[in-house]
Amino acid sequence: MEANVNNFINVFQQNCWKYYKRDVNIPETYTYLYGNPVKVHVPVDTACGGIMIIGAYPTAHFNTIGSERDVPVGDHLYPFSNEKYFDGSRIREVDSGRELEELFLKPLAVKREVTWITDLVKIFLFKEGHQNKYERLGFKDTLVGRKEFDRLAKAGLPYIFEEINLCGPKVILGLGAEVNATLLNASIVKATSTIQLAEKRILSIGENNYNYFACPHPGILMREDNEKGKWKQVLKIIIEKIKLELWSTPKNSINLFRI
Numbered sequence: 001m002e003a004n005v006n007n008f009i010n011v012f013q014q015n016c017w018k019y020y021k022r023d024v025n026i027p028e029t030y031t032y033l034y035g036n037p038v039k040v041h042v043p044v045d046t047a048c049g050g051i052m053i054i055g056a057y058p059t060a061h062f063n064t065i066g067s068e069r070d071v072p073v074g075d076h077l078y079p080f081s082n083e084k085y086f087d088g089s090r091i092r093e094v095d096s097g098r099e100l101e102e103l104f105l106k107p108l109a110v111k112r113e114v115t116w117i118t119d120l121v122k123i124f125l126f127k128e129g130h131q132n133k134y135e136r137l138g139f140k141d142t143l144v145g146r147k148e149f150d151r152l153a154k155a156g157l158p159y160i161f162e163e164i165n166l167c168g169p170k171v172i173l174g175l176g177a178e179v180n181a182t183l184l185n186a187s188i189v190k191a192t193s194t195i196q197l198a199e200k201r202i203l204s205i206g207e208n209n210y211n212y213f214a215c216p217h218p219g220i221l222m223r224e225d226n227e228k229g230k231w232k233q234v235l236k237i238i239i240e241k242i243k244l245e246l247w248s249t250p251k252n253s254i255n256l257f258r259i
Helices: 002-023 095-108 128-136 146-155 157-167 177-183 188-197 218-222 228-247
Strands: 051-055 060-065 068-075 084-086 091-093 115-119 171-175 200-205 208-215 254-258
Touching (some): 002 157, 051 095, 051 177, 068 128, 091 095, 095 228, 146 157, 146 177, 157 200, 177 188, 208 228, 218 228
Parallel strands (some): 051 171, 171 208, 200 254
Antiparallel strands (some): 060 068
């Protein structure tokens, strides 16, 4: 049985790698500054039946090039990578992997090897500042920017739905307002409000129902501002409810929508 599941996962990974760009209308030849391909971030941590974590989109390797710092030049190895690398001026750690560990995995007392970790949008998206740096460095080709997130997220929904059904998670964590707006078919304002409520939802895909928690984005939890404490308190409540869900089956839930 386990071998069959692994085969299905591998087929999904291969199809995602081969067809994702085509299906979301991204050129197969799309590259970073010096020709590194902008690759599809296929899920690598694919444990079934436990916790599934869905982020927004991958981050990238950033280098110092001349006077330009933090220039994206290539992809990490996998979603929420926890690797370290030298960027031309210093050794740096991938923030997304560290944040996932500190904010979610450790408080839940789970290792990433027993989770399914993925992104809703599976290619790196350039912020405006990144695009400006590319222009100053003489890059002339078109870049896919952050403004494309909504389009790409909706175009790639069949992939995330297939992942969820393959994983069969006991609990799904959607990270950030954008992810939750897409998966809960809501506005950003409504999705933000949903996170603040810290309530379990039921996400239905076909005939399958999944326990779903809308969570704050790791970035908002790590930044230094007046909102940080509020969101950390929200996350603390959510974490406790997720723990209960992992070890029991509470009766109270809110059925949001069926796909």
